[in-house]
Amino acid sequence: MKNTFLSVAVVALLSICMSSPAKAEVKKVDHAISETEVLDAQQDWCNALIDISTTYAEDGHAEAKALAEEIIDSAYGYQLGTVLFKPTLTTEPQTFRTTSRGALSYFVGGDDNFPDDSGFALNDWNKCEPENAAIFIAGNTASTIGKVHFTDVDGDTTSVDKSWVFLKDDTGQLRIMLHHSSLEYDGQ
Amino acid sequence: MKNTFLSVAVVALLSICMSSPAKAEVKKVDHAISETEVLDAQQDWCNALIDISTTYAEDGHAEAKALAEEIIDSAYGYQLGTVLFKPTLTTEPQTFRTTSRGALSYFVGGDDNFPDDSGFALNDWNKCEPENAAIFIAGNTASTIGKVHFTDVDGDTTSVDKSWVFLKDDTGQLRIMLHHSSLEYDGQ
Amino acid sequence: MKNTFLSVAVVALLSICMSSPAKAEVKKVDHAISETEVLDAQQDWCNALIDISTTYAEDGHAEAKALAEEIIDSAYGYQLGTVLFKPTLTTEPQTFRTTSRGALSYFVGGDDNFPDDSGFALNDWNKCEPENAAIFIAGNTASTIGKVHFTDVDGDTTSVDKSWVFLKDDTGQLRIMLHHSSLEYDGQ
């Protein structure tokens, strides 16, 4: 029986060697976005919000602002030129935050140029859940629409309607190019 | 002088013939979206809304509904699978209109399956103006964010925050794949 | 201990039921190309060539031509406007086959407009193997470069250098938009 096993193993090895004569590795560049990457990018955004919120509670505003700056730099596409960002709670003439400074102010406030911003990420959030209604993967960009549910440390929940467009950049990282967030219509 | 002119003309013709030996036309397929195409698609959406509104006022609901159906079929991408559509005035659990039937109901109402829809296009609109804050052309898709200003026959104006993602389809036509519309935040 | 286990299980089940209250299906449109789809499209091209060759041997030229016409219609993108096709064995001024008629003639010959075409698919092929050197997936298009090895019924093998660009069309099908095939350089 031992011999039989060895024979089978040898034949298997031979057949592997003969059918794969040292083929060169296929080189690949892949700019397509998968659904998993989209879901991960959404969850990353949620996790980042909780991180900023927790950092603010534990380490103060300066630390939270530094973290927010870092996150905006890596998760959004401002360095590509602009981002199409309509945060939930902004008003004219500063509704759209097409610069990273405007985005930073929305998340952590404290910028005299944006006097109405109190800092959305500073609201004691401890849970953030995306819930997609629909996804459109165009290729190297992907669009999503749905709800995001925020829960603060007191257990109070806020839901918003949210659209995102993600771009896979040259390094393979997903970046937010469009972000439209709005309060739910109250039906009145 | 006449002779000189003729000589020059003959040389010119010869040089044309010799330098351009019946070059074949370059065949082209272009799926890239230009900014002009984006602006035209936005204006087309606005014009369609006014058309439906006017048709309703002049010819009644059945005509307006037929026109809306036609417009949704040609301007949106429902036949590609779905559209990421969050209209301005919808509520849970029918916030997102991922089917053409849901879109039709939003614009002209009268569908028992969507009892809260009164028909957004039936509000006597006679002016509709897009105002972009930012545009991201990814290639064969383009995203926009900004305001759309609606004026009705009484001169009353409503402004909404609006994001669109357009896809250039295989026939070269732009189709709306994402449409997120929301009332302006009242700052409260 | 058994009871404890049961209690834990019941709590777990309850928490699953309560946290997932009949979530609506997420609607999806996906125009991104996966590597698997690229490899399948290459193999489909190979299989189609063998099919045409076999059909010619068994059923004659008319059947082979009809099959080739069908395959070109479904595998290439001529109906999108043109295809960037440089077959292996074409010469000036008919090197590039930017029309489906030119492609058909290359594969099965018999067209007086392309007198040099003898029909590449009619050469008794019975094996066709793509071997990629590199793949670039841009999103809704993908490019490949490498060898294709053809073996005829006598066991003779021909290898060519081949590039393809595939497009995922609106229906989700991959279509060849560029096809450049060339004999191996003989080093002289």
Add this chain to the structure above:
Amino acid sequence: MKNTFLSVAVVALLSICMSSPAKAEVKKVDHAISETEVLDAQQDWCNALIDISTTYAEDGHAEAKALAEEIIDSAYGYQLGTVLFKPTLTTEPQTFRTTSRGALSYFVGGDDNFPDDSGFALNDWNKCEPENAAIFIAGNTASTIGKVHFTDVDGDTTSVDKSWVFLKDDTGQLRIMLHHSSLEYDGQ
């Protein structure tokens, strides 16, 4: 008359002020490729070849190699992972140059790892003309197929069949991601 002029100027200024109430500039990111950009990128490739050839003749191999390195870095997409490059005159097992080192060796030779490369760019070229048969712009990528005609300082011309796929990178620059070049089939 002076008064009239002033009145006109005032009215003009007023009308400018009233009709353009300080509209914010629309921010833009455009990753779509235009036909002009494609043609420019092809011509850039040709000009680069002539530059390397001229530098070799005037300044020697080291200078030509340094220039070629710089050009490959900026014109090809090797830093994105790989390039699908099949030069005109390469043979197995080094047909495909998926690394920048392999591309550099093809253009200027002198690399022991690629012993068959004599340096294509060192052949006294002084003219290089692309001639497209067809172009497919997919969005942020574009494919071309056609001839490139090379003329050396003695007036001898060589024509090759050439396919390119260009990608517009995150900085807006076109980079070659696929390059398939082949000698014309001699019809034998």
